[in-house]
Amino acid sequence: MNRIAEATLADGRKIPYVITDNPPRGGMKYTYFAPDRSYVVQFYNDPSKVDRNMTARLEAIIGRYNPTIPESKGGAVGGDEKLAKYFAERFCWPTDLVVAPEIGIVSPAYPKSFFFDEHASKFLELKGKDKKSNWFTSGNRRFLNKSELGDFRSMLQMSLLLSRSIRRLHQAGLAHSDLSNNNVLIDPRSGNCVVIDIDSLVVPGLFPPEVAGTRGYIAPEVLATMELDRNDPRRIVPGSMTDLHALAVLIYEYLFLRHPLMGPKIFSAESAEKDDFLGLGEMALFIEDPKDSSNRPVSLKNTIKDVGPVLEKLFLRAFAEGLHDPPLRPSAMEWEQGLVKTWDMLHKCSNPDCEKKWFVLYDSANPVCPFCGQRIAEKNVVRFELYSEVRGHSGEWKKHSEMDIVNNTPLFKWHTHSNIFADEKADGTMQAYACCHNGEWFVINTHAEGMFSPQGNPVPEGQAIRISDGTVFRASSDPRGMVIKVRII
Numbered sequence: 145m146n147r148i149a150e151a152t153l154a155d156g157r158k159i160p161y162v163i164t165d166n167p168p169r170g171g172m173k174y175t176y177f178a179p180d181r182s183y184v185v186q187f188y189n190d191p192s193k194v195d196r197n198m199t200a201r202l203e204a205i206i207g208r209y210n211p212t213i214p215e216s217k218g219g220a221v222g223g224d225e226k227l228a229k230y231f232a233e234r235f236c237w238p239t240d241l242v243v244a245p246e247i248g249i250v251s252p253a254y255p256k257s258f259f260f261d262e263h264a265s266k267f268l269e270l271k272g273k274d275k276k277s278n279w280f281t282s283g284n285r286r287f288l289n290k291s292e293l294g295d296f297r298s299m300l301q302m303s304l305l306l307s308r309s310i311r312r313l314h315q316a317g318l319a320h321s322d323l324s325n326n327n328v329l330i331d332p333r334s335g336n337c338v339v340i341d342i343d344s345l346v347v348p349g350l351f352p353p354e355v356a357g358t359r360g361y362i363a364p365e366v367l368a369t370m371e372l373d374r375n376d377p378r379r380i381v382p383g384s385m386t387d388l389h390a391l392a393v394l395i396y397e398y399l400f401l402r403h404p405l406m407g408p409k410i411f412s413a414e415s416a417e418k419d420d421f422l423g424l425g426e427m428a429l430f431i432e433d434p435k436d437s438s439n440r441p442v443s444l445k446n447t448i449k450d451v452g453p454v455l456e457k458l459f460l461r462a463f464a465e466g467l468h469d470p471p472l473r474p475s476a477m478e479w480e481q482g483l484v485k486t487w488d489m490l491h492k493c494s495n496p497d498c499e500k501k502w503f504v505l506y507d508s509a510n511p512v513c514p515f516c517g518q519r520i521a522e523k524n525v526v527r528f529e530l531y532s533e534v535r536g537h538s539g540e541w542k543k544h545s546e547m548d549i550v551n552n553t554p555l556f557k558w559h560t561h562s563n564i565f566a567d568e569k570a571d572g573t574m575q576a577y578a579c580c581h582n583g584e585w586f587v588i589n590t591h592a593e594g595m596f597s598p599q600g601n602p603v604p605e606g607q608a609i610r611i612s613d614g615t616v617f618r619a620s621s622d623p624r625g626m627v628i629k630v631r632i633i
């Protein structure tokens with residue numbers, strides 16, 4: 145029988161929740177819903193573990209480290225209304241501490257798009273289940289209807305959003321500590337993701353939570369030292385370095401739909417547990433390791449090469465150089481920047497049956513979709529090389545990045561200014577766009593200030609310049625404005 149109960153919050157307010165017989169239960173907590181399901185009230189499975197340190201940590205997470213409320217309202221330093229709103233969609237961040245009937249937390253309910261609806265599967269009853277990542281990155285995919293699966297572009301977008309969320313945590317000195325496929329919900333249809341189970345965050349100055357971690361996402365050094373005594377200084381506990389391992393695993397899974405370390409190699413014939421313990425811990429080996437192919441599956445249709453040189457390098461740092469050397473792992477910001485650069489190299493596959501629909505065109509001499517083998521339909525690839533002036537060296541330019549252009553490709557401030565990065569703070573107003581008309585290419589200025597034609601004439605808003613192979617034009621006369629060189633390949 146369901147009945148309404150009341151939770152008392154730390155500030156004295158009382159809120160209702162519905163007690164059910166078998167509340168959903170995770171590793172740490174169980175969950176009751178609000179009568180209107182707009183929030184959840186969660187209590188701990190083992191209340192004896194709730195101590196003063198834990199409540200102090202929850203208070204810090206809900207208050208001064210909270211990026212989902214503006215600094216002016218007691219949230220994280222540097223956050224305004226706009227940023228708070230942005231991150232409120234990226235995290236399911238606890239809103240209140242419950243003090244009675246026992247210690248617990250209140251969190252917003254996940255947005256509807258992160259629950260399966262009745263159209264999700266022909267084979268399973270999934271309606272109402274939350275969209276944990278591994279529904280989409282494991283063999284479970286085969287149970288889902290095609291409309292749920294998204295495409296390569298939406299997986300790349302989720303990788304980018306997740307990197308940004310983790311970068312935000314790390315910037316504040318926080319670490320998630322239990323990042324895994326269970327704690328990130330994804331919606332490949334829209335390319336959105338949300339990080340959940342925020343209450344296990346590692347907060348500066350307070351004792352970290354005792355998190356066991358999740359198989360496949362625990363960093364090798366944590367697994368390898370797990371059996372040491374709690375007070376042994378060699379024991380490594382979860383923190384931002386170990387988040388970076390989990391983040392790289394999730395990105396690899398989103399883009400390749402497989403785990404980066406689970407290959408055919410047998411690490412111990414003694415038992416499956418020992419094999420797992422070594423193969424994901426002390427002896428972990430990247431399935432695409434460039435020097436040691438002993439864990440490489442026989443058939444690897446697509447590899448890290450197929451997602452372009454920027455991501456290839458990051459994956460090598462995460463899983464070859466940095467697998468057992470945590471400081472070498474790419475930071476969340478490096479992933480974010482690499483994914484933004486890769487986004488600009490995406491091409492739509494012209495094969496209507498291509499499952500991935502988009503691919504990274506890294507080899508312009510061989511413009512083929514690596515997923516289905518389709519050669520690109522466009523006659524030529526139009527590529528913009530973006531150059532920025534070296535600071536303090538007037539007239540000296542270095543390549544900033546590249547982007548591929550199709551009809552109506554927009555240029556944003558992060559394409560026209562070298563000091564603007566495509567993050568949550570960036571101005572998303574289109575500055576210009578490229579278009580193809582009767583076989584000729586043009587760039588139309590919509591908002592860029594100080595755009596100049598190849599001949600050095602000002603190009604005011606609403607005016608266009610014609611471009612062809614070798615054209616060089618100034619996107620903005622700002623000191624940090626980019627110069628763009630056009631290549632038609």
Ligand SMILES: [Zn+2]
Nearest residue numbers: 493498513516
């Ligand atoms: Zn294709």
